[in-house]
Amino acid sequence: MFIRTHLTRRKKRHELYVKYVLLLMTLLIILPLILIVFYLIYQAAPILSLDFLLKNPIRGMRDGGIWAPLLGTIYLVLISLLIATPIGVFAAVYLNEYARESWFTRVINLAVVNLAGVPSIVHALFGLGAFVLFAGIGRSILAASMTLAIMTLPVLIASTKEALAAVPLAFRQACWNVGATRWQTIREVVLPNSISGILTGIILQVSRAAGETAPIMFTGAVFYKAIQEGDLLAYGLLDQCMALSMHLFTISTQVPDVPAALPYGTAVVLLGVVLLVNALAIVLRIKIRSRKKW
Protein backbone atom coordinates (compact mmCIF):
# COMPACT_ATOMS: atom_id res chain seq x y z
CA MET A 1 0.00 0.00 0.00
CA PHE A 2 1.14 3.45 -0.77
CA ILE A 3 0.50 6.08 1.81
CA ARG A 4 0.82 9.73 0.93
CA THR A 5 3.56 11.31 2.94
CA HIS A 6 4.13 14.96 3.51
CA LEU A 7 6.76 14.86 0.77
CA THR A 8 4.49 13.34 -1.85
CA ARG A 9 1.84 15.93 -1.18
CA ARG A 10 4.36 18.71 -1.55
CA LYS A 11 5.60 17.23 -4.79
CA LYS A 12 2.06 16.97 -6.11
CA ARG A 13 1.29 20.55 -5.17
CA HIS A 14 4.51 21.71 -6.72
CA GLU A 15 3.71 19.91 -9.94
CA LEU A 16 0.27 21.48 -10.09
CA TYR A 17 1.76 24.98 -9.71
CA VAL A 18 4.18 24.34 -12.54
CA LYS A 19 1.42 23.03 -14.75
CA TYR A 20 -0.70 26.12 -14.16
CA VAL A 21 2.22 28.50 -14.77
CA LEU A 22 2.99 26.78 -18.08
CA LEU A 23 -0.69 26.79 -19.02
CA LEU A 24 -0.85 30.49 -18.23
CA MET A 25 2.18 31.14 -20.45
CA THR A 26 0.54 29.25 -23.31
CA LEU A 27 -2.72 31.12 -22.88
CA LEU A 28 -0.90 34.46 -22.68
CA ILE A 29 0.45 33.80 -26.17
CA ILE A 30 -2.79 32.58 -27.67
CA LEU A 31 -5.67 34.47 -26.04
CA PRO A 32 -4.60 38.06 -26.81
CA LEU A 33 -4.25 37.06 -30.43
CA ILE A 34 -7.69 35.58 -30.64
CA LEU A 35 -9.00 38.79 -29.05
CA ILE A 36 -7.07 40.88 -31.56
CA VAL A 37 -8.48 38.91 -34.47
CA PHE A 38 -12.01 39.47 -33.17
CA TYR A 39 -11.25 43.15 -32.66
CA LEU A 40 -10.07 43.41 -36.29
CA ILE A 41 -13.25 41.74 -37.49
CA TYR A 42 -15.37 44.01 -35.27
CA GLN A 43 -13.70 47.12 -36.70
CA ALA A 44 -14.02 45.86 -40.24
CA ALA A 45 -17.62 44.70 -39.96
CA PRO A 46 -19.31 47.85 -41.31
CA ILE A 47 -17.41 47.68 -44.59
CA LEU A 48 -17.32 43.96 -45.30
CA SER A 49 -19.65 43.13 -48.18
CA LEU A 50 -19.52 41.61 -51.62
CA ASP A 51 -19.22 45.12 -53.06
CA PHE A 52 -16.06 45.69 -51.02
CA LEU A 53 -14.49 42.70 -52.76
CA LEU A 54 -15.69 43.53 -56.26
CA LYS A 55 -15.13 47.31 -56.52
CA ASN A 56 -11.88 49.07 -57.29
CA PRO A 57 -10.34 51.45 -54.77
CA ILE A 58 -11.47 55.00 -55.66
CA ARG A 59 -10.80 58.61 -54.66
CA GLY A 60 -7.09 58.14 -54.00
CA MET A 61 -7.74 54.81 -52.24
CA ARG A 62 -9.90 56.53 -49.61
CA ASP A 63 -13.07 54.80 -50.73
CA GLY A 64 -14.35 51.85 -52.71
CA GLY A 65 -13.26 48.26 -52.47
CA ILE A 66 -10.28 46.00 -53.02
CA TRP A 67 -10.94 44.39 -56.41
CA ALA A 68 -7.66 45.35 -58.08
CA PRO A 69 -5.41 44.24 -55.17
CA LEU A 70 -7.44 41.06 -54.64
CA LEU A 71 -7.09 40.04 -58.28
CA GLY A 72 -3.40 40.99 -58.22
CA THR A 73 -2.79 38.70 -55.25
CA ILE A 74 -4.61 35.86 -57.01
CA TYR A 75 -2.38 36.34 -60.08
CA LEU A 76 0.82 36.45 -58.04
CA VAL A 77 -0.12 33.37 -56.04
CA LEU A 78 -1.19 31.28 -59.04
CA ILE A 79 1.82 32.13 -61.18
CA SER A 80 4.28 31.62 -58.33
CA LEU A 81 2.54 28.30 -57.72
CA LEU A 82 2.99 27.29 -61.37
CA ILE A 83 6.69 28.04 -61.13
CA ALA A 84 7.37 26.62 -57.68
CA THR A 85 5.34 23.39 -57.78
CA PRO A 86 7.29 21.41 -60.40
CA ILE A 87 10.67 22.54 -59.04
CA GLY A 88 9.67 21.90 -55.43
CA VAL A 89 8.09 18.49 -56.04
CA PHE A 90 10.99 17.29 -58.20
CA ALA A 91 13.50 18.58 -55.67
CA ALA A 92 11.71 16.64 -52.94
CA VAL A 93 11.63 13.53 -55.17
CA TYR A 94 15.37 13.86 -55.66
CA LEU A 95 16.06 14.30 -51.96
CA ASN A 96 13.78 11.48 -50.84
CA GLU A 97 14.12 8.94 -53.68
CA TYR A 98 17.50 9.41 -55.28
CA ALA A 99 19.90 11.16 -52.92
CA ARG A 100 22.11 8.99 -50.73
CA GLU A 101 23.55 9.92 -47.35
CA SER A 102 26.51 12.02 -48.38
CA TRP A 103 28.10 15.39 -47.82
CA PHE A 104 26.50 16.58 -51.06
CA THR A 105 22.98 15.73 -49.89
CA ARG A 106 23.80 17.49 -46.65
CA VAL A 107 24.79 20.60 -48.56
CA ILE A 108 21.48 20.53 -50.47
CA ASN A 109 19.50 20.18 -47.26
CA LEU A 110 21.51 22.98 -45.74
CA ALA A 111 20.75 25.15 -48.76
CA VAL A 112 17.02 24.46 -48.39
CA VAL A 113 17.14 25.41 -44.70
CA ASN A 114 19.10 28.55 -45.52
CA LEU A 115 16.74 29.50 -48.33
CA ALA A 116 13.92 29.35 -45.80
CA GLY A 117 15.87 31.60 -43.45
CA VAL A 118 16.82 34.36 -45.88
CA PRO A 119 14.97 37.56 -44.84
CA SER A 120 12.10 38.47 -47.13
CA ILE A 121 13.62 41.86 -47.92
CA VAL A 122 16.80 40.14 -49.16
CA HIS A 123 14.61 38.05 -51.46
CA ALA A 124 13.23 41.38 -52.69
CA LEU A 125 16.75 42.65 -53.41
CA PHE A 126 17.53 39.40 -55.22
CA GLY A 127 14.36 39.61 -57.30
CA LEU A 128 15.16 43.19 -58.22
CA GLY A 129 18.78 42.43 -59.09
CA ALA A 130 18.23 39.13 -60.90
CA PHE A 131 14.81 39.24 -62.57
CA VAL A 132 13.89 42.91 -62.91
CA LEU A 133 17.32 44.26 -63.90
CA PHE A 134 19.63 41.42 -64.98
CA ALA A 135 17.08 39.32 -66.85
CA GLY A 136 15.44 42.50 -68.09
CA ILE A 137 11.89 41.42 -67.28
CA GLY A 138 11.19 44.74 -65.61
CA ARG A 139 8.87 45.31 -62.69
CA SER A 140 6.05 42.94 -63.49
CA ILE A 141 3.77 40.20 -62.24
CA LEU A 142 6.19 37.67 -63.75
CA ALA A 143 9.24 39.01 -61.87
CA ALA A 144 7.30 39.27 -58.60
CA SER A 145 5.90 35.75 -58.99
CA MET A 146 9.35 34.33 -59.66
CA THR A 147 10.66 36.02 -56.51
CA LEU A 148 7.73 34.63 -54.51
CA ALA A 149 8.25 31.17 -56.01
CA ILE A 150 11.86 31.00 -54.86
CA MET A 151 10.92 32.32 -51.45
CA THR A 152 8.19 29.74 -50.89
CA LEU A 153 10.13 26.81 -52.38
CA PRO A 154 11.43 25.51 -49.01
CA VAL A 155 7.85 25.14 -47.67
CA LEU A 156 6.95 23.02 -50.66
CA ILE A 157 10.12 20.92 -50.56
CA ALA A 158 9.79 20.21 -46.84
CA SER A 159 6.16 19.12 -46.94
CA THR A 160 6.51 17.10 -50.16
CA LYS A 161 9.53 15.32 -48.70
CA GLU A 162 7.47 14.44 -45.65
CA ALA A 163 4.65 13.13 -47.82
CA LEU A 164 7.03 10.98 -49.91
CA ALA A 165 8.79 9.63 -46.84
CA ALA A 166 5.42 8.45 -45.49
CA VAL A 167 5.06 5.96 -48.37
CA PRO A 168 6.40 2.64 -47.04
CA LEU A 169 9.53 1.20 -48.61
CA ALA A 170 7.69 -2.10 -49.19
CA PHE A 171 5.48 -0.39 -51.81
CA ARG A 172 8.56 0.59 -53.78
CA GLN A 173 10.19 -2.80 -53.38
CA ALA A 174 7.08 -4.54 -54.66
CA CYS A 175 7.15 -2.33 -57.73
CA TRP A 176 10.87 -2.82 -58.36
CA ASN A 177 10.44 -6.55 -58.06
CA VAL A 178 8.01 -6.69 -60.96
CA GLY A 179 10.69 -5.01 -63.07
CA ALA A 180 9.72 -1.35 -62.93
CA THR A 181 12.47 1.23 -63.12
CA ARG A 182 13.07 3.87 -60.50
CA TRP A 183 11.11 6.58 -62.32
CA GLN A 184 8.24 4.21 -63.18
CA THR A 185 8.00 3.32 -59.49
CA ILE A 186 7.91 6.98 -58.52
CA ARG A 187 5.31 7.81 -61.18
CA GLU A 188 3.04 4.83 -60.62
CA VAL A 189 3.39 4.14 -56.91
CA VAL A 190 5.11 6.84 -54.87
CA LEU A 191 3.48 9.99 -56.27
CA PRO A 192 -0.12 8.65 -56.38
CA ASN A 193 0.21 7.45 -52.80
CA SER A 194 1.48 10.77 -51.52
CA ILE A 195 -0.61 13.12 -53.63
CA SER A 196 -2.74 14.44 -50.77
CA GLY A 197 0.35 15.18 -48.71
CA ILE A 198 1.87 17.06 -51.63
CA LEU A 199 -1.39 18.95 -52.03
CA THR A 200 -1.15 20.04 -48.39
CA GLY A 201 2.28 21.49 -49.14
CA ILE A 202 0.97 23.32 -52.18
CA ILE A 203 -1.86 24.82 -50.12
CA LEU A 204 0.63 26.01 -47.49
CA GLN A 205 2.69 27.57 -50.26
CA VAL A 206 -0.41 29.47 -51.41
CA SER A 207 -1.00 30.87 -47.96
CA ARG A 208 2.61 31.92 -47.58
CA ALA A 209 2.73 33.58 -51.01
CA ALA A 210 -0.54 35.43 -50.48
CA GLY A 211 0.67 37.12 -47.31
CA GLU A 212 4.13 38.26 -48.37
CA THR A 213 4.75 41.94 -48.96
CA ALA A 214 8.45 42.74 -48.99
CA PRO A 215 9.46 40.46 -51.90
CA ILE A 216 6.88 41.94 -54.26
CA MET A 217 7.34 45.57 -53.23
CA PHE A 218 10.18 46.31 -55.64
CA THR A 219 9.62 43.57 -58.17
CA GLY A 220 6.11 44.11 -59.47
CA ALA A 221 3.57 45.42 -56.99
CA VAL A 222 2.50 49.05 -57.26
CA PHE A 223 0.64 51.42 -54.96
CA TYR A 224 -2.19 52.01 -57.35
CA LYS A 225 -3.44 50.65 -60.64
CA ALA A 226 -7.03 50.70 -61.79
CA ILE A 227 -8.33 47.69 -63.71
CA GLN A 228 -11.62 46.65 -65.26
CA GLU A 229 -13.99 45.56 -62.49
CA GLY A 230 -15.21 41.99 -62.88
CA ASP A 231 -12.67 41.18 -65.61
CA LEU A 232 -10.68 38.19 -64.42
CA LEU A 233 -8.11 38.62 -67.20
CA ALA A 234 -7.44 42.28 -66.45
CA TYR A 235 -3.72 41.87 -65.75
CA GLY A 236 -1.09 40.81 -68.26
CA LEU A 237 1.99 38.81 -67.36
CA LEU A 238 4.29 41.81 -67.84
CA ASP A 239 2.00 44.35 -66.18
CA GLN A 240 2.55 45.65 -62.71
CA CYS A 241 -0.25 44.92 -60.30
CA MET A 242 -1.70 45.82 -56.94
CA ALA A 243 -1.62 43.21 -54.18
CA LEU A 244 -3.66 42.83 -50.99
CA SER A 245 -0.68 42.82 -48.64
CA MET A 246 0.91 45.82 -50.34
CA HIS A 247 -2.48 47.60 -50.41
CA LEU A 248 -2.85 47.14 -46.64
CA PHE A 249 0.61 48.63 -46.15
CA THR A 250 -0.17 51.53 -48.47
CA ILE A 251 -3.50 52.60 -47.04
CA SER A 252 -2.42 52.19 -43.43
CA THR A 253 0.88 54.08 -43.68
CA GLN A 254 1.30 55.98 -46.94
CA VAL A 255 -2.06 57.60 -47.63
CA PRO A 256 -3.41 60.22 -45.19
CA ASP A 257 -7.08 60.46 -44.14
CA VAL A 258 -8.17 56.95 -45.06
CA PRO A 259 -11.41 56.02 -43.25
CA ALA A 260 -10.49 53.55 -40.50
CA ALA A 261 -12.77 50.75 -41.67
CA LEU A 262 -10.94 50.47 -45.01
CA PRO A 263 -7.57 49.17 -43.76
CA TYR A 264 -9.34 47.00 -41.17
CA GLY A 265 -11.47 45.50 -43.94
CA THR A 266 -8.39 44.84 -46.08
CA ALA A 267 -6.56 43.27 -43.14
CA VAL A 268 -9.49 40.99 -42.34
CA VAL A 269 -9.84 39.84 -45.96
CA LEU A 270 -6.10 39.10 -46.19
CA LEU A 271 -6.08 37.36 -42.81
CA GLY A 272 -9.25 35.47 -43.70
CA VAL A 273 -7.83 34.21 -46.99
CA VAL A 274 -4.58 33.08 -45.39
CA LEU A 275 -6.18 31.41 -42.36
CA LEU A 276 -8.88 29.70 -44.44
CA VAL A 277 -6.31 28.29 -46.83
CA ASN A 278 -4.25 27.09 -43.89
CA ALA A 279 -7.26 25.54 -42.21
CA LEU A 280 -7.94 23.70 -45.46
CA ALA A 281 -4.42 22.26 -45.36
CA ILE A 282 -4.86 21.20 -41.75
CA VAL A 283 -8.21 19.50 -42.42
CA LEU A 284 -6.71 17.71 -45.40
CA ARG A 285 -3.80 16.51 -43.28
CA ILE A 286 -6.07 15.18 -40.54
CA LYS A 287 -8.17 13.38 -43.17
CA ILE A 288 -5.08 11.76 -44.68
CA ARG A 289 -3.86 10.64 -41.30
CA SER A 290 -7.17 9.05 -40.35
CA ARG A 291 -7.68 7.39 -43.73
CA LYS A 292 -4.21 5.97 -44.05
CA LYS A 293 -4.45 2.33 -45.06
CA TRP A 294 -0.95 1.21 -44.19
Added chain:
Amino acid sequence: MKMRGMFHSRELLKEWLIEKLIWICGISAIFFVFGIFFFVFREGADYLLRGFHIREFFTSIEWYPTSRTQVRYGALALITGTFSVTLLAMFIAVPFGLGTAIFISEFCSPRAREALKIIIELLAAIPSVVWGFIGLTVMNSLIIHLFNAPLGLNVLNGGIILALMSVPIIVSIGEDALKAVPESYREAATALGCTRWQMTFRVLLPAARNGLLAAVLLGVGRAAGETMAVLMATGHSIRIPGGVLEPVRTLTATIAAELGEAPVHSDHYQVLFIIGILLFSITFIVNLTADLVVRGIRKK
Protein backbone atom coordinates in the same frame (compact mmCIF):
# COMPACT_ATOMS: atom_id res chain seq x y z
CA MET B 1 11.47 -7.52 -81.96
CA LYS B 2 13.19 -4.53 -83.47
CA MET B 3 10.16 -2.32 -82.79
CA ARG B 4 10.22 -3.36 -79.19
CA GLY B 5 13.89 -2.51 -78.90
CA MET B 6 13.28 0.97 -80.26
CA PHE B 7 10.41 1.47 -77.90
CA HIS B 8 12.58 0.34 -75.08
CA SER B 9 15.41 2.72 -75.87
CA ARG B 10 12.93 5.57 -76.28
CA GLU B 11 11.56 4.80 -72.82
CA LEU B 12 15.08 4.70 -71.47
CA LEU B 13 15.91 8.04 -73.03
CA LYS B 14 12.78 9.55 -71.56
CA GLU B 15 13.61 8.17 -68.17
CA TRP B 16 17.17 9.44 -68.44
CA LEU B 17 15.91 12.92 -69.29
CA ILE B 18 13.42 12.96 -66.42
CA GLU B 19 16.01 11.78 -63.95
CA LYS B 20 18.36 14.54 -65.09
CA LEU B 21 15.52 17.04 -64.64
CA ILE B 22 14.85 15.73 -61.14
CA TRP B 23 18.54 16.05 -60.36
CA ILE B 24 18.62 19.65 -61.58
CA CYS B 25 15.58 20.53 -59.46
CA GLY B 26 17.18 18.70 -56.54
CA ILE B 27 20.26 20.84 -56.58
CA SER B 28 18.37 24.01 -57.46
CA ALA B 29 18.25 25.11 -53.83
CA ILE B 30 22.05 25.43 -53.88
CA PHE B 31 21.83 27.54 -57.05
CA PHE B 32 19.21 29.79 -55.50
CA VAL B 33 21.18 30.41 -52.32
CA PHE B 34 24.30 31.22 -54.34
CA GLY B 35 22.18 33.20 -56.78
CA ILE B 36 20.77 35.33 -54.00
CA PHE B 37 24.22 36.09 -52.67
CA PHE B 38 25.64 36.69 -56.14
CA PHE B 39 22.93 39.06 -57.37
CA VAL B 40 22.66 41.04 -54.15
CA PHE B 41 26.44 41.31 -54.08
CA ARG B 42 26.55 42.23 -57.76
CA GLU B 43 24.27 45.22 -57.29
CA GLY B 44 26.27 46.50 -54.33
CA ALA B 45 29.76 45.46 -55.44
CA ASP B 46 30.68 48.56 -57.39
CA TYR B 47 30.33 50.88 -54.42
CA LEU B 48 31.62 48.28 -51.97
CA LEU B 49 34.92 48.11 -53.84
CA ARG B 50 35.08 51.77 -54.84
CA GLY B 51 34.23 54.21 -52.08
CA PHE B 52 32.65 52.31 -49.24
CA HIS B 53 33.81 53.44 -45.79
CA ILE B 54 33.49 50.25 -43.85
CA ARG B 55 34.51 51.95 -40.61
CA GLU B 56 31.98 54.69 -41.00
CA PHE B 57 29.32 52.09 -41.81
CA PHE B 58 29.83 50.17 -38.58
CA THR B 59 30.75 52.98 -36.16
CA SER B 60 28.89 56.12 -37.20
CA ILE B 61 25.28 56.86 -36.39
CA GLU B 62 25.07 59.47 -39.14
CA TRP B 63 22.77 58.09 -41.82
CA TYR B 64 22.19 60.92 -44.30
CA PRO B 65 21.83 59.08 -47.62
CA THR B 66 20.01 61.87 -49.44
CA SER B 67 21.81 64.88 -48.02
CA ARG B 68 23.01 67.28 -50.69
CA THR B 69 26.09 68.57 -48.92
CA GLN B 70 27.36 65.79 -46.71
CA VAL B 71 26.23 62.31 -47.60
CA ARG B 72 26.85 59.84 -44.76
CA TYR B 73 26.23 56.10 -44.62
CA GLY B 74 26.74 55.28 -40.95
CA ALA B 75 24.60 52.30 -40.08
CA LEU B 76 25.39 51.94 -36.38
CA ALA B 77 21.97 53.27 -35.36
CA LEU B 78 20.25 50.86 -37.74
CA ILE B 79 22.31 47.92 -36.48
CA THR B 80 21.47 48.94 -32.90
CA GLY B 81 17.83 49.19 -33.95
CA THR B 82 17.77 45.64 -35.30
CA PHE B 83 19.72 44.43 -32.28
CA SER B 84 17.50 46.11 -29.67
CA VAL B 85 14.21 44.99 -31.19
CA THR B 86 15.47 41.42 -31.68
CA LEU B 87 16.87 41.30 -28.14
CA LEU B 88 13.60 42.47 -26.60
CA ALA B 89 11.64 40.04 -28.78
CA MET B 90 13.81 37.14 -27.62
CA PHE B 91 13.52 38.29 -24.02
CA ILE B 92 9.77 37.71 -24.34
CA ALA B 93 9.63 34.91 -26.88
CA VAL B 94 12.24 32.52 -25.42
CA PRO B 95 10.62 31.95 -22.00
CA PHE B 96 7.09 31.96 -23.43
CA GLY B 97 8.01 29.84 -26.43
CA LEU B 98 9.94 27.23 -24.45
CA GLY B 99 7.28 27.27 -21.71
CA THR B 100 4.59 26.60 -24.29
CA ALA B 101 6.72 23.90 -25.93
CA ILE B 102 7.17 22.15 -22.55
CA PHE B 103 3.46 22.47 -21.79
CA ILE B 104 2.44 21.05 -25.15
CA SER B 105 4.96 18.25 -25.11
CA GLU B 106 4.83 17.14 -21.45
CA PHE B 107 1.90 18.54 -19.53
CA CYS B 108 -1.26 18.41 -21.60
CA SER B 109 -3.63 15.74 -22.83
CA PRO B 110 -3.23 14.40 -26.39
CA ARG B 111 -6.40 16.15 -27.51
CA ALA B 112 -5.39 19.52 -26.11
CA ARG B 113 -1.96 18.97 -27.69
CA GLU B 114 -3.43 18.56 -31.17
CA ALA B 115 -5.64 21.63 -30.72
CA LEU B 116 -2.80 23.80 -29.41
CA LYS B 117 -0.50 22.71 -32.22
CA ILE B 118 -3.11 23.69 -34.79
CA ILE B 119 -3.55 27.11 -33.15
CA ILE B 120 0.22 27.63 -33.09
CA GLU B 121 0.38 26.68 -36.76
CA LEU B 122 -2.34 29.19 -37.62
CA LEU B 123 -0.46 31.79 -35.59
CA ALA B 124 2.61 31.17 -37.71
CA ALA B 125 0.54 31.77 -40.85
CA ILE B 126 -0.51 35.34 -40.02
CA PRO B 127 1.18 37.54 -42.67
CA SER B 128 3.82 39.96 -41.46
CA VAL B 129 1.97 42.95 -42.91
CA VAL B 130 -1.06 42.05 -40.76
CA TRP B 131 1.25 41.89 -37.74
CA GLY B 132 2.52 45.32 -38.70
CA PHE B 133 -1.04 46.58 -38.96
CA ILE B 134 -1.83 45.17 -35.49
CA GLY B 135 1.25 47.00 -34.19
CA LEU B 136 0.17 50.18 -35.89
CA THR B 137 -3.39 50.14 -34.54
CA VAL B 138 -4.04 47.92 -31.51
CA MET B 139 -0.59 47.85 -29.90
CA ASN B 140 0.02 51.49 -30.63
CA SER B 141 -2.98 52.72 -28.66
CA LEU B 142 -2.46 50.11 -25.92
CA ILE B 143 1.09 51.30 -25.32
CA ILE B 144 0.05 54.96 -25.30
CA HIS B 145 -2.65 54.22 -22.70
CA LEU B 146 -0.69 51.82 -20.50
CA PHE B 147 2.65 53.61 -20.37
CA ASN B 148 1.56 57.19 -20.94
CA ALA B 149 4.03 57.23 -23.81
CA PRO B 150 3.93 60.12 -26.29
CA LEU B 151 3.89 57.63 -29.14
CA GLY B 152 3.23 53.94 -29.32
CA LEU B 153 5.41 53.02 -32.28
CA ASN B 154 8.68 52.09 -30.60
CA VAL B 155 11.08 49.34 -29.54
CA LEU B 156 8.50 47.87 -27.16
CA ASN B 157 5.81 47.64 -29.83
CA GLY B 158 8.17 46.08 -32.40
CA GLY B 159 9.64 43.76 -29.78
CA ILE B 160 6.26 42.40 -28.72
CA ILE B 161 5.11 41.95 -32.32
CA LEU B 162 8.36 40.17 -33.25
CA ALA B 163 8.09 38.03 -30.13
CA LEU B 164 4.62 36.88 -31.13
CA MET B 165 5.90 36.21 -34.65
CA SER B 166 8.83 34.08 -33.52
CA VAL B 167 7.00 32.16 -30.77
CA PRO B 168 5.47 29.62 -33.21
CA ILE B 169 8.84 28.62 -34.66
CA ILE B 170 10.38 28.32 -31.18
CA VAL B 171 7.41 26.24 -30.01
CA SER B 172 7.37 23.84 -32.95
CA ILE B 173 11.15 23.26 -33.12
CA GLY B 174 11.37 23.14 -29.31
CA GLU B 175 8.57 20.61 -29.11
CA ASP B 176 10.30 18.46 -31.74
CA ALA B 177 13.47 18.57 -29.66
CA LEU B 178 11.63 17.45 -26.51
CA LYS B 179 9.84 14.71 -28.43
CA ALA B 180 13.19 13.44 -29.70
CA VAL B 181 14.35 12.62 -26.16
CA PRO B 182 14.11 8.81 -25.86
CA GLU B 183 11.11 7.49 -23.94
CA SER B 184 13.47 5.44 -21.74
CA TYR B 185 14.78 8.66 -20.17
CA ARG B 186 11.26 9.53 -19.07
CA GLU B 187 10.63 6.04 -17.79
CA ALA B 188 13.87 6.04 -15.79
CA ALA B 189 13.01 9.42 -14.23
CA THR B 190 9.49 8.31 -13.36
CA ALA B 191 10.84 5.08 -11.85
CA LEU B 192 13.08 7.13 -9.58
CA GLY B 193 10.02 8.95 -8.27
CA CYS B 194 10.50 12.26 -10.07
CA THR B 195 7.50 14.48 -10.53
CA ARG B 196 6.83 15.55 -14.07
CA TRP B 197 8.41 18.92 -13.47
CA GLN B 198 11.52 17.44 -11.91
CA MET B 199 11.79 15.14 -14.89
CA THR B 200 11.37 18.02 -17.33
CA PHE B 201 13.81 20.29 -15.57
CA ARG B 202 16.51 17.80 -14.64
CA VAL B 203 16.28 15.25 -17.46
CA LEU B 204 14.47 16.50 -20.55
CA LEU B 205 15.82 20.03 -20.75
CA PRO B 206 19.49 18.97 -20.47
CA ALA B 207 18.90 16.11 -22.91
CA ALA B 208 17.15 18.35 -25.44
CA ARG B 209 19.57 21.25 -24.91
CA ASN B 210 20.87 21.38 -28.47
CA GLY B 211 17.46 21.22 -30.10
CA LEU B 212 16.15 23.96 -27.84
CA LEU B 213 19.17 26.10 -28.66
CA ALA B 214 18.47 25.58 -32.35
CA ALA B 215 14.85 26.62 -31.76
CA VAL B 216 15.99 29.85 -30.14
CA LEU B 217 18.51 30.52 -32.93
CA LEU B 218 15.86 30.06 -35.61
CA GLY B 219 13.64 32.43 -33.64
CA VAL B 220 16.45 35.00 -33.64
CA GLY B 221 16.86 34.56 -37.39
CA ARG B 222 13.17 35.10 -37.95
CA ALA B 223 13.07 38.20 -35.75
CA ALA B 224 16.20 39.84 -37.16
CA GLY B 225 15.10 39.31 -40.76
CA GLU B 226 11.51 40.43 -40.37
CA THR B 227 10.68 43.47 -42.47
CA MET B 228 7.10 44.64 -42.82
CA ALA B 229 6.11 44.28 -39.16
CA VAL B 230 9.05 46.32 -37.88
CA LEU B 231 8.68 48.81 -40.70
CA MET B 232 5.16 49.56 -39.51
CA ALA B 233 5.49 49.11 -35.75
CA THR B 234 8.79 50.65 -34.65
CA GLY B 235 8.38 54.25 -35.75
CA HIS B 236 10.90 55.94 -37.99
CA SER B 237 13.75 57.46 -36.14
CA ILE B 238 17.34 56.74 -36.93
CA ARG B 239 19.11 56.94 -33.59
CA ILE B 240 20.33 54.74 -30.81
CA PRO B 241 17.34 54.12 -28.51
CA GLY B 242 17.70 55.16 -24.85
CA GLY B 243 14.83 52.97 -23.67
CA VAL B 244 12.11 50.64 -24.87
CA LEU B 245 9.66 53.50 -25.37
CA GLU B 246 11.78 55.21 -28.02
CA PRO B 247 11.27 54.71 -31.74
CA VAL B 248 13.98 53.07 -33.86
CA ARG B 249 14.62 51.98 -37.42
CA THR B 250 16.02 48.55 -38.26
CA LEU B 251 18.27 47.41 -41.13
CA THR B 252 15.42 45.62 -42.89
CA ALA B 253 13.00 48.53 -42.53
CA THR B 254 15.61 50.90 -43.98
CA ILE B 255 15.89 48.89 -47.17
CA ALA B 256 12.11 48.64 -47.50
CA ALA B 257 11.59 52.33 -46.82
CA GLU B 258 14.37 53.78 -48.98
CA LEU B 259 14.90 51.44 -51.93
CA GLY B 260 11.86 52.81 -53.73
CA GLU B 261 13.26 56.33 -53.72
CA ALA B 262 16.93 55.60 -54.38
CA PRO B 263 17.78 55.98 -58.09
CA VAL B 264 18.94 52.67 -59.60
CA HIS B 265 22.75 52.20 -59.31
CA SER B 266 23.24 55.38 -57.28
CA ASP B 267 25.53 55.16 -54.25
CA HIS B 268 22.53 55.16 -51.93
CA TYR B 269 20.95 52.27 -53.85
CA GLN B 270 24.17 50.29 -53.64
CA VAL B 271 24.58 50.91 -49.92
CA LEU B 272 21.09 49.45 -49.42
CA PHE B 273 22.27 46.32 -51.23
CA ILE B 274 25.34 46.24 -48.97
CA ILE B 275 22.93 46.22 -46.01
CA GLY B 276 21.25 43.31 -47.79
CA ILE B 277 24.60 41.46 -47.92
CA LEU B 278 25.03 42.10 -44.20
CA LEU B 279 21.54 40.74 -43.44
CA PHE B 280 22.09 37.72 -45.67
CA SER B 281 25.38 36.98 -43.90
CA ILE B 282 23.83 37.32 -40.42
CA THR B 283 20.93 34.97 -41.15
CA PHE B 284 23.23 32.57 -43.04
CA ILE B 285 25.48 32.25 -40.00
CA VAL B 286 22.54 31.93 -37.60
CA ASN B 287 20.92 29.20 -39.73
CA LEU B 288 24.19 27.36 -40.26
CA THR B 289 24.86 27.35 -36.52
CA ALA B 290 21.34 26.13 -35.79
CA ASP B 291 21.76 23.33 -38.33
CA LEU B 292 25.15 22.27 -36.95
CA VAL B 293 23.71 22.26 -33.43
CA VAL B 294 20.80 20.05 -34.51
CA ARG B 295 23.14 17.70 -36.40
CA GLY B 296 25.13 17.42 -33.19
CA ILE B 297 22.19 15.70 -31.51
CA ARG B 298 21.49 13.33 -34.37
CA LYS B 299 25.08 12.12 -34.36
CA LYS B 300 24.75 11.20 -30.71
